[in-house]
Every structure is written in structure tokens, then in C-alpha cells.
Amino acid sequence: MRNIKLTISYDGTEFHGFQTQPNLRTVQGALQGRLEEVVGHPVSIIGSGRTDAGVHARGQVVNFHTSSRVPVEKWPIVCNVKLPNDLVVTAAEEVPEDWHARFNARGKVYRYLIDRGAYPDVFLRMYSYHYPYQMCVERMIEAAAHLPGRHDFTSFCAANTPVEDKVRTLTAVDLKEEGHLLSVTCRGEGFLYNMVRIIVGTLLEVGRGKISPDQIPAILQACDRKRAGVTAPAHGLTMWEVLYD
Structure with missing residues (x-):
């Protein structure tokens, strides 16, 4: 399994915060859904932290594990092509297997x-x-x-x-x-x-x-x-x- 780190930006206006919530539009839910379409298996996104409804992000960071062989430089492209306009992946990096977006943040x-x-x-x-x-x-x-x-x-x-x-x-x-x-x-x-x-x-x-x-x-x-x-x-x-x- 590979561990992929993504940097994302989003306009929080129409999101009910970062964390997935049942029947509500969230950043985590939207990104996770798109990633699962790309990789063809369930994905669990780890965020550096939560943001509330209405709060924006210029440099939020997440990571996820996948067996997909998509080249790391292609992740922003394959994600953004079907992500909503208010959520954008701006960078991707392959990180060590135990790297964690929240626990490794300083x-x-x-x-x-x-x-x-x-x-x-x-x-x-x-x-x-x-x-x-x-x-x-x-x-x-x-x-x-x-x-x-x-x-x-x-x-x-x-x-x-x-x-x-x-x-x-x-x-x-x-x-x-x-x-x-x-x-x-x-x-x-x-x-x-x-x-x-x-x-x-x-x-x-x-x-x-x-x-x-x-x-x-x-x-x-x-x-x-x-x-x-x-x-x-x-x-x-x-x-x-x-x-x-």
C-alpha cells in the first residue's frame, strides 16, 4: 500500500465543515468519494484537522493509503477533473507508510x-x-x-x-x-x-x-x-x- 499526501484548498461556504457527516456535503466526503472512484477500493482520508462549516482552507493537508499505481504527480489532475469547483487538490506527494497528516503536523x-x-x-x-x-x-x-x-x-x-x-x-x-x-x-x-x-x-x-x-x-x-x-x-x-x- 502506498501512502499519498495531498494538499487541498476549498471554499467552505457550501460545505458543512471538513469531517464526513451523514446526508451533508462535507470536504472529506466529497474528496473521499472522488478518490474511491479513481482507485476502485474504499479510502479513508486522514486530515490534519477539522474546519467548521463556512471556514475555508488554502493549505489543508490529508493523506490516504491506496494500492493504486497512479503516478504521484498525476493525483491533482485525476482528482480535480471531477471534483466540485469549490474543492481543489493543489499538490501530491508519496510519503512513508506511517506518515500521518495530523500526528506529523508541527x-x-x-x-x-x-x-x-x-x-x-x-x-x-x-x-x-x-x-x-x-x-x-x-x-x-x-x-x-x-x-x-x-x-x-x-x-x-x-x-x-x-x-x-x-x-x-x-x-x-x-x-x-x-x-x-x-x-x-x-x-x-x-x-x-x-x-x-x-x-x-x-x-x-x-x-x-x-x-x-x-x-x-x-x-x-x-x-x-x-x-x-x-x-x-x-x-x-x-x-x-x-x-x-
């Missing part, structure tokens, strides 16, 4: 895009959160500086997050302005459910003066979801890259 990069224009950008409406309010980006940058490091991120994940250990390491939270657009890029070893969206929602409240930058350490230490800001909408979030050695 980190992930997520980007959240905020449209600060007076009116929504019609061409970005599915990929950015329109937020036309006066904000102090400098205060947001000051607040974001408190987040990198190894912390218990209970305050910055959904209250119903099933995992018990909520300690994660963030290596960077960077804000960048380009015209009316503001991006928040989070890089870390791993992320909890809704973690990036809650970080963004909290930074937006900092920008509007509802939370002060120097409150961030206390919010972290509280381990209380109610202390952080709102959860920003899913459609502004993109899984940008998965990091491997």
Missing part, C-alpha cells in the same frame, strides 16, 4: 480577514467579516502581543470544547492592514475549537475600547469563556498552512 497557520470598508466588498463577502466600525488597530496589536506563548486557552475556546487539556502554544499573532482590509494571522502548534475566532472577536472588542489591552493576561488566567470577546463569524477564517518538519 503547527498550523490560520488567517482571519476583516473588511473595514464603509460598505461590504462584494467580491470578499464570503471570505471576510464586514466590520465597518471605528477601531484602534494599535490597541489591538498591543493586546495581541500578550497571546503568544504557552497558555491555558480555556477563555479562548468554545465552552463545549470536549478536550480536557486546553494548554496550547501560540508562536505569533500578527495584524496587518492593507487598505480597508485587516488580517489577523495566528501561528501555533495546535488550536482549540473556535480558538482563532474568539481571539479575533476579543481583539475587535479591544479595538473598539470595550476591553483594554492590559486585560488580556487576566482573561487568559481566568480560564473562563465569559471573560473573552464574542466568536467572530466563520466565513472570515481560512486555514492558511499546515506546518511539517
